[in-house]
Structure formats: structure tokens, C-alpha cells
Amino acid sequence: MAIRGGAPRRTYTWITAHAPWSAWAWRNTAFTAAAIPAALPVLLGLTATVTAPGPGTIPPLLILLLGPLLTRLQRSRFRALLDLEVPQVEREGGRFTPFGLVLQLRSEATWRQYGYHLLVSPLAAVAGALVVLAWAFGTAATCIYGWIWILPTETRTPGWSNDYDAITCGGVLLLLAAPWLAALFARLDAAAAAALLGPNRARELERRVEDLAESRAGVLDAADLERRRIERDLHDGAQQRLVALAMNLGIARATLTDLPAEAKAVIDEAHRQAKEAIEELNSLVRGLHPAVLEDRGLDAALSGIAARAPFPVELSVDLGQRPGATVEAVAYFVVSETLANVAKHARADHCRVHVVRGPAPGPSARAGDLLRITVTDDGVGGADPARGTGLVGLHKRVGSVDGTIKIESPLGGPTVITVELPCGL
Numbered sequence: 001m002a003i004r005g006g007a008p009r010r011t012y013t014w015i016t017a018h019a020p021w022s023a024w025a026w027r028n029t030a031f032t033a034a035a036i037p038a039a040l041p042v043l044l045g046l047t048a049t050v051t052a053p054g055p056g057t058i059p060p061l062l063i064l065l066l067g068p069l070l071t072r073l074q075r076s077r078f079r080a081l082l083d084l085e086v087p088q089v090e091r092e093g094g095r096f097t098p099f100g101l102v103l104q105l106r107s108e109a110t111w112r113q114y115g116y117h118l119l120v121s122p123l124a125a126v127a128g129a130l131v132v133l134a135w136a137f138g139t140a141a142t143c144i145y146g147w148i149w150i151l152p153t154e155t156r157t158p159g160w161s162n163d164y165d166a167i168t169c170g171g172v173l174l175l176l177a178a179p180w181l182a183a184l185f186a187r188l189d190a191a192a193a194a195a196l197l198g199p200n201r202a203r204e205l206e207r208r209v210e211d212l213a214e215s216r217a218g219v220l221d222a223a224d225l226e227r228r229r230i231e232r233d234l235h236d237g238a239q240q241r242l243v244a245l246a247m248n249l250g251i252a253r254a255t256l257t258d259l260p261a262e263a264k265a266v267i268d269e270a271h272r273q274a275k276e277a278i279e280e281l282n283s284l285v286r287g288l289h290p291a292v293l294e295d296r297g298l299d300a301a302l303s304g305i306a307a308r309a310p311f312p313v314e315l316s317v318d319l320g321q322r323p324g325a326t327v328e329a330v331a332y333f334v335v336s337e338t339l340a341n342v343a344k345h346a347r348a349d350h351c352r353v354h355v356v357r358g359p360a361p362g363p364s365a366r367a368g369d370l371l372r373i374t375v376t377d378d379g380v381g382g383a384d385p386a387r388g389t390g391l392v393g394l395h396k397r398v399g400s401v402d403g404t405i406k407i408e409s410p411l412g413g414p415t416v417i418t419v420e421l422p423c424g425l
Contacts, residue, residue, distance in 0.1 A: 018179065018180075019179075020175050020176060020178065020179055022179070024179070024183070025178075025179030025182065025183075027081065027082070028179060028182035028183045028185075028186045029131055029132075029135065029178070029179065029182045030081055031077070031078075031081040031082050031182070031186050031189075032124070032127055032128040032131045032182045032185045032186055032189070033128045033131065033132055034077050034081055034128070035077070035121065035124035035125050035127065035128040035189065036125045036128045036129060036132075038070070038073055038074060038077055038121065038124075038125075039121040039122050039124065039125035040125075041066055041070065042070070042117050042118060042121055042122060043122055043125065067110070067113060067114055067117065070117050070121075071113050071117075071197060074086075074116070074117075074121070074193065074197060075088075075197065078190065078193060082186060082190060084190055084193075086193050086194065086197050086198050087198045087199055088198075088199075089109040089113075089198065089199050108200065109199065109200060112195075112196045112197075112200070113196060113197055115196055116192060116193065116196035116197055120189070120192045120193075120196065124185070124189045124192075127185040127188075127189075128185070130181070130185075131178060131181055131182045131185060134174055134177065134178040134181060135175070135178050137171070137174060138171045138172070138173075138174030138175035138177075138178055139171070139175065140171065141167045141168060141170055141171025141174065142168055142171035142172055142175060143171075144164050144167050144168055144171070145164060145168065242274055242277050242278050243278060245274050246271060246274040246275055246278060249267055249270050249271040249274055250271055252267055253267050253268060253271060292304060293328060293329070293332055294325070297319075297322050297328070298317065298319065298322070298323075298328050298331055298332065298355065299317040299319065301328075301332050302315055302317060302332065302335055302353065302355065303315060305332075305335055305336050305339060306339075306353065309339050309343065309351070310343050311342075311343070311348060311349060311350060311351060312349075312350050312351070313339065313350075313351045313352070313353060314350070314351070314352040314353070315353045315355075316352075316353070316354045316355065316356075317355045317356075318355070318356045318357070319355070319356075319357045319371075320357055320358075321357065323357065323371050323421075323423040324423065326401060327371055327401060327421050327422075327423055330397055330398065330400070330401050330403070330421055331355065331371055331373055331419075331421060333397055334373055334375075334394060334397065334398065334419050335353055335355075335373065335375065337393060337394055337397075338375045338394070338417055339351065339353075339375070341383070341391070342375075342377045342379060342415075345379075345383070346377050346379025346380060346381075346383075346413075346415060347379050347380050348377040348378050348379035348380075348413075349378055350377070350378050351375065351376065351377040351378075352374075352375070352376045352377075353373070353374070353375050354373070354374045354375075354376075355371070355372070355373050355374075356371075356372050357369065357370070357371050357372070357423060358370065358372070369422070369423040370420045370421065370422060370423065371420070371421040371422075371423050372418070372419070372420050372421075373417075373418070373419040373420075373421070374416065374417070374418050374419075375416070375417045376414055376415070376416045376417075377413070377414060377415050378413055378414050379413050379414070379415055380411070380412065380413055381409045381410050381411050381412050381413035381414065381415050382409055382410075382411045382412075383407060383409035383415050383417075384409075385407075391407065394417075394419075398419055398421065401421055401422065402422055403419060403420055403421040403422065404419070404420045405417065405418070405419045405420075406418045406419075
């Protein structure tokens, strides 16, 4: 019962909200009618240009000069009557300087606005006139019996009521259609204004993409600087304290020979744990940002990774010119994580790492300067990111710099991981 009772109530509310006497109808009518005075300067200029006996240039020049004023007028019409804010277009150069005027005349946004004033605005004025006439004729036709009763009885022709019944029905239908006609013209006018008076959507998206790319590059640089700071703090602080602790424990173990066996065992265990902590801290520091990467570049840093691998690694690095620090850090992480995955899961006997800078070969190469990393192992294959083998982290790290990663790992091997990083960062 509640649903049946709610449906008629919603229908009644919708009808009253869209009736000819509703605020919705009068708002759209006022908006479309306001297009008539807003288009008068353009209509007068076009009329003067067409009806001039000779080639006249004054009316077109006046329209060009009045373009910014007409744009502000149209924006105020949309804002006041339709509650629609048309964004302004950012202009380059001074508005009243020769250079600024040249830039404005060369801007496609300026000519889009003139296209609205010369094409859409006159059509909107015609639409506004049609809406006003629809209201006027509909009201007059609906009230025709009132006009007839005012006239003397002698002037009425036989059968007059049949004709006036049809006119009255037509007037009622016209009054019902006028609000929807005004709403249709208002929607079309709003769509044209958004496309022509506002900024170019495609250009705005390009600008936003560029801003996001710059901000992301700044975030990546800041994160890289923060990793370097943490690496320096660990190297100069905690690591040095652990080294000093290990040295003191070693000295104590060598000099305090008269201690009980239990005390010597405790010192030996503490010395061993201190050395293990130093090794773990060294691995952590290298994973954050190795000092050799900043001092000597990617070739030397990757050589250190290859030397520490538990299997033979054939390394080939051909850069020509060092890429940016962020790209170097990502490349170092990719090779380090890949070799760690090979050692844990691939059961490989040999691995080959090839790093080259330049355009990627093949028909699917992306434009621009790329750092291409290829890691090949002779392991068992079957690498799958869904199995949590560290490949998900590789995808995220490579994607943070708009890079691509391709993994070919059939069962039985070999596994080939190809990463392309743009060097423009």
C-alpha cells in the first residue's frame, strides 16, 4: 500500500514541478527570452553588413571589439537565469597590449567564442522569440472565449462556437508545450556555451595530464631524496654504532680471557648478533639507495648486485649517458628484485642482465628515449604475479615512472623479463 500510495504522489509532484505555472517553466522561459537582447548587437551588426551598399568593415570590427563584452554578458545570463557557471578561458599576454591582442586573435578559444556569438547567439534569439510567441499565442487562443464575449452579439457568426472550441484546445496544447520547448532550447544553448564559450575540454585534459605528470615527478624526486636521507642517517648513525659495538665486543672477547665460560659464551653470541645486524643493515641501506649508485652510476651499482648473487650473472650495461636519478633508482630496484626472485624461486644456474639506453627495437617501440632492461634466467619458469613472487612490486615500481614490464615465463623456462623506463623524468 505504501508503494501504491507513493507512486501517485510522485507523479503529482512531477506534474506540478513541470506545469506551465511552475518555477521550472518560467525559469527556462526567462532564460531563452533573455537571449534576444543579448544577441541584438550581433544581429544589428550582421544586418548593417548585409544591407550596406558597399563593402563595409566597421560592423565586423565592432563585433570583434565587442567579443569579450558579449562573452561576459552571455556568462552572466547563464549564471543568473540558469545557475550555470561557464568557466573563463585563461588568456596569455596583456589584454590591452599589442602582443596580448595578437595572442588573443591567434587563440582558438577566441574564435570559438566568436563562433558562438555569430552562429549560436542569433539562433538562440530566434528560439527565444519562438518561445515568447508560443506563450503569447497559447494564452490568446486559450482565452478566445473571453475575447468573443466582449464583442457584441450581432458580430457572432453561426457555428462560431465549434471553431473556437478547436482554437481553445490548440491554445491549451501550446501552453503545455511551451515550457518543454523552452527547456529544450535552454539545454541546447547550455551545451553550445560549454563547448564554445568555455575552455577547450581536450586542451584542459592535456594540461591537467601535464600538471599531474609534473607533480608525480616531483613526488618521485622527493621520495628518492627521502630514501637518500634515510640511507645517510643509517650509514652515519646506527651502522656506525653497531660497528663500534661489534669492535668493543671483539676486544672484550680477546682480552678478557679469565672470564667464566658462561660469560664468554654470552660475549661470543652478542658479537655474532652484532655482525649479523651490521650485514642486515648493509642490505637494508643498499635496498634504500646505495651510495655507489649516486657516486658511480648504474653500471657500478648493478655490478655489485651481480657480484653478490649466488649464481653467475652475465651483466651488460650500455648507457652512453646517465638517466635521471629517479629512473636509475627504479632500474636498480628492478634488477635487484628480479635477481632476488631468481635466487628464491627459479632454481637457475645462470642469469643474464642486459641494460641499454635508446629507442626500443621492433615495430611496437614507444617513441622517446628509453632505458631497456632485459633479465633472462635458465630456471624452471612459471613466474606468475598472482603467486606473490615479488612481481607485483615490480609492476608498481615500474608503473610509477610510466614504464612497461613484460614477463615471458613458460613452464620449464627460460624466463625473460623486459622493462622499459622513459628517461625523460
